[in-house]
Structure formats: C-alpha cells, structure tokens
Amino acid sequence: MTNNIGENLIHYKVTDPSDDPISPKPGTLRYGASVIQGKVWITFKTDMRISLTKPLLVSSFTAIDGRGVDIHIAGNACLMIYKATNVIIHGLRIHHCRAQGGGMVMGGEGKVISVSHVDGDAIRLVTASKIWIDHNTLYNCEDGLLDVTRGSTDVTVSNNWFREQDKVMLLGHDDGFVRDRNMKVTVVYNHFGPNCNQRMPRIRHGYAHVANNLYQGWVQYAIGGSMGPSLKSEANLFIAPRSGSKEVTWRKNSSVNGGGGGWEFHSVRDEFENGASFTETIGGRVPKPNYNHQQRFVVADAKSVRSLTISSGALRCTKTSRC
Template sequence: MSIVCTIFLFLLTASSAFASAFPKPAPVTHWSTSETSNSTTASCSATGNPIDDCWRCDKKWKSNRKSLADCAVGFGRDSVGGRAGDFYTVTDSGDEDPLNPSPGTLRYAATQDQPLWIIFDRDMVITLKEDIQVTSYKTIDGRGNNVQIAYGPCLALYQVSNVIIHNIYIHHCVPAKRSLGGYSDGDGISIFESRDVWIDHCTLEKCHDGLIDAVGGSTDITISNNYMLNHNEVMLLGHSDEFVGDRDMRVSIAFNYFGEGLVQRMPRCRHGFFHIVNNIYREWEMYAIGGSANPTIFSQGNVFIASDNQFTKEVTKRESVDGDDEWKEWNWKSEGDEMLNGAFFTPSGNEDSPSYTKMSSMVARPASLLKTTHPSVGVLSCQIDQPC
C-alpha cells in the first residue's frame, strides 16, 4: 500500500486522552498505487511547516523539481544538492558491477563527478551489492515514483558536501564487503566527514545498524519530515566520546515522526549542537534523546507521547563516566515541548546559556499547533499536475 503518513492530532484537554486518540501511521509493509496516497488532490493551503509550504502546493512540481533546493531550513539549509547540474533519469534498478556501474543505474548517477539532479523513470526496488558512496552536489529525488533501496547495503556520504536525499523508502539495509576493501555497517544513510546535507521526506526502517548516522566531523545537516519506525538504534550523531572533531557538529532534526517499534537514539548525540524541533515521538521503548561527551541539546516544540510502561517515561538519557556531577553541567533544555502520558524531560546545565542562541537553527512552532494541523511525514505519493 502507499505509505500514508498523515497524522491527525486532536485538541483535547487531558493529555492521556490526547495520547490515546493520536493515531499511529499505517505500518510500512508494501506499496500499491491503487490505494489512497498522501497527495493533496483537492486544495492546498499553508500548514506552518516551512519546508512543505515552500513547494508542495505547486501543481507543476515535476517541472519545477529544482525549486526544492530553495526550501531547506535548519543547519543544512545551504545544501543545494544537484541544483546546478543536469537531470539524470535512473532507468535500471540493477547493480551488477559496483566497480564499473552501468549507465542508467542509481550507482552510475550518484558517483559521477559533476552535479546531478537524479530522478527515476518508474517504480523500482534497488538492491545494492555494496553501499553507494554518493559524491558531492547530488540530489536523489524519488518524487512521482515508488523508489525503494532495500535488502542490501544502502547509502554512504564520505567526505562530500551538498547532498539532498528526498522521497526514498530505505529499509532492510545490511552490511557488506566493499570491492576496494572494508565493510559497510548496514546503515540506511551513513554520513562521514561530510557537510551541507539534507534528508527530507524519506521513510526508514529495519536496518542492521543505524537508520541515519553522522560521524567523523560531519556538520550542517538537516533531517526533516521523515518517518522512522521498527528499529533499535535510530540515529547516532557523533563518532565517539574521544573524537573531539565532532565538537563543531550542527544538526537540525525537524518535523519528523518517530513511530512504532523504535527503541532508542532519536538521536544519541556527542559533543556538538543539536536542535530538535517540532517532531512527534510516540512510545519509545528505552529513551528518545540521549548523549554523552557534553553535547548541547535544545528540544523545542516537540510532542512526546510515552508508552504505558512506567519504566520508559523519561525522554532523556545521559551516559557519563563521572556520573551526575559531570552531566549536570551539560546544556540540555526543553522549551515548549508537550509531555503526554507521563513523559518527562530531565534538563541540565545553564537554562540561559548563550549556546542555545548559537544553535537555534530555525523558528519553532508551538507544540500545541501540532494538535490542529495535519502534518505529513515520510515518502509522499505525488501525482502529476496536482499538489504533492
């Protein structure tokens, strides 16, 4: 069936009643073009989501694909992807020879030296033999088709910049040996020593390692409008406690839906600056937001709905060798978040620290507005000549 990720939130007075009334998105199991999509077919109006309001009401989105590059917000807002390049249409879902990829394949397009805006000529499931190491100035744009990368290694960004990944369903990613040596970890999207990256309106689930990991001094990243589900360690942001190169990492996590079957790391942060804004979290199994090595975390305008398990109500988790005396100095702040069904956020550090001003990457909407709007997340089923 189509991935229908439209989320209806109703304004109720009791938080427990609101939590039980909040519908879960349909599980992602298969696709069918005959079922209802989350395209807007009759009318389109502003939602308050600045990314979607920038482009989704354009009935000519297919002709104006590159206007998407003007719509990013947050720390990854300067990513232009392949805007300056030609369009490249993927016509072949195969991956027979990773060292000498065939023209027409995703690997061939994504590893070219020049900027490219990569689109697809039809629905396809791409099963890779090894991960694709996407080069700089690329956009991978799945709008208008059901494009899945699944059942093999998936995507890697290694020492690159200006990459946009949009409207791709990434799932069941596994580790594999690389032709030139080494192994991939089995991440959905792995980001290493890269910057100016934007991941938007993707659906990710059931990968071997992380759904999205960013390490090795990567920075200026926006992760937005994604639907994540059915996974243990969701996002790792920061290589290790000892790797101080991640002190300059800046990541915005905005308008995502952290759904059913997620356990932990939404995200797990080290060292850098993390603006977590206007996301919806539902029933994490261990914790939602965690970290070590003194990251600065600003949680703003999110909705946290805890499960009924009394032992998993806390949103936050710290890992500190020296215990409370150390982490109590870390700047972790919750501002305007809604805590439902007993959820709670443990703040620390200086609530008025100038670091929060430094890391405010975008304007947060009040969490209460999430009850009266109908945000959509994950892969969109865009129809030609209709608002997406």
C-alpha cells in the first residue's frame, strides 16, 4: 500500500467522537475520511466510542489508523468503502452495527450523495480495489462482519479477530453478479471464533487465497461458496466443534463431492483437529494467487498458526509496547 504514503500526505487527528452525516465538523472521523481529499492518514487523539448516524463512506487513499488508542465504532451504522481505492482500515473495534434506512450522506469524494438501505455490516466494500483490512476486532453485527461485493478486488484481510457472529465474511455480491469472477482476495493470519457460525468466508464466482488462519470451531461450515469459485486453502488450522458438523466446506448447487461445475476447492498443508475434514475438488489444478514480486509472502507451516494469530485483532499499543 505504498500509494498511501509519501509526498503530499495529510496527517489528520480525530478529536471529536460526534457525527453529522451531511455536514461533518472538522475534528470528526467523517470529516477526515470523507471530506478531505488526497492522501490522508487518520489517527485519534484519545480513546473513543463513535456512533455513526449513517454509513461512513471512506475516500480513496485514506488510512484509518487506530493504533495507540481504544477506538470503538459501535451501536449504529458502520463503514462502507464505495468506489474507492487504496484504503487501509487498521486497529479498530467495530461491533453491534445495525441496519439503516437510505438517506443523504457525505460521500467519499466530499459531495453529499444518496445511499440506499444497508444491512448492518461492520465493513462493506462496493466496487472497491486495493483495500487492506488489518488488525481489527469485529463482532456481533446485525448482518455480517465483512462484505466484498460488486466487482471489488485486490483485497487483503489480515490479522483480524472475527468472533460472536452468524455470517462472518461474504466475498461476491450475489449469484447473478458475474463481474465478481475477477475478484481476488487474500485472507491471512486471522482468528475466527469463538462462536462463529458460517462464511469464513463464503465465496461467489471469484478467487480466494486463505492461509495461516485459526478456525476455532463453526456451526454450519467454515468455508463455502457458490457459482464456481476458486479457493486455495493453505496451512490453516481447523479445529472442529465438539459436536455437530466436522466438515470445513459447504457448496451450493455443486455436484457430488464438489466435483465439476467449475469449482476449485483445494486444501494444501492444512492442519485438522478434533475430527475436522475438508472435501476437496476431485482433480483439477490448485489455483494460484498469481501475486507479483511485491505481494508474495511465505506461508508458514500450519503448526505455527496459533503463534501467528495470537495477536490478531486490534492491538493495544503503548510507548513501551510498540506496534
């Protein structure tokens, strides 16, 4: 995400937890994320609990950085990255997000626009690209915790803690939205659980590289999908629940055992505990993420996943404990 730093970067500090969706005041999060244009790096003066009256539309080239303080976005609307690129969301605690009716709101380009009903997701990506969601703690929202939809691509979801949620992560808008075939998402070093039911993630059409994540049980399934998605599940640790479904995967409208229909679900060096199982695609090639030289990373052995994910979620940094 080198496009978010360098020349002409604006440093903005949030000092006011209030929110006005149409005329945000200087010092508020919405003013920094939606009104100021160009490269903006947002930090916070002190611990805050922010209740957004309408979804926060984040502008391109914006980084929201909650390190060093305790930032909760909770109890009302939450974050939307709409037709934006080069966005970083880091170090936030986002929870108890609620569905909202449509209305007017300050858009990501500094202009008031009309938004439709939102379902109550913690973070929703709509036609967004080059997005990094890192070291956040997300839980207990009305719909889901993270949606990547409507042609969004080049998304990295790393070091987050997802917990206390039915539907966790959706990749792909709906079965009929074929533009999501170009979607590429990396899900790495995250902790799923406790008390997550399904969609970790659920993939439609596109491609996901899911690596070095800790799965602390599930109810229905851990990873699922529809419309012929491609998945490389690599060196994850899947700990099945004590009772109920032990199967990691779920496939909608696929043929027996996941074969055929363009499906590519493959498990590479995954570790399974407590009877967990992973039904792979029969035959076919393991889909590659096709990272460039700047994007490549070494996937550790699955036996290292517990230590790799021990600091997942929002970090509590201090002067003596830097992050």
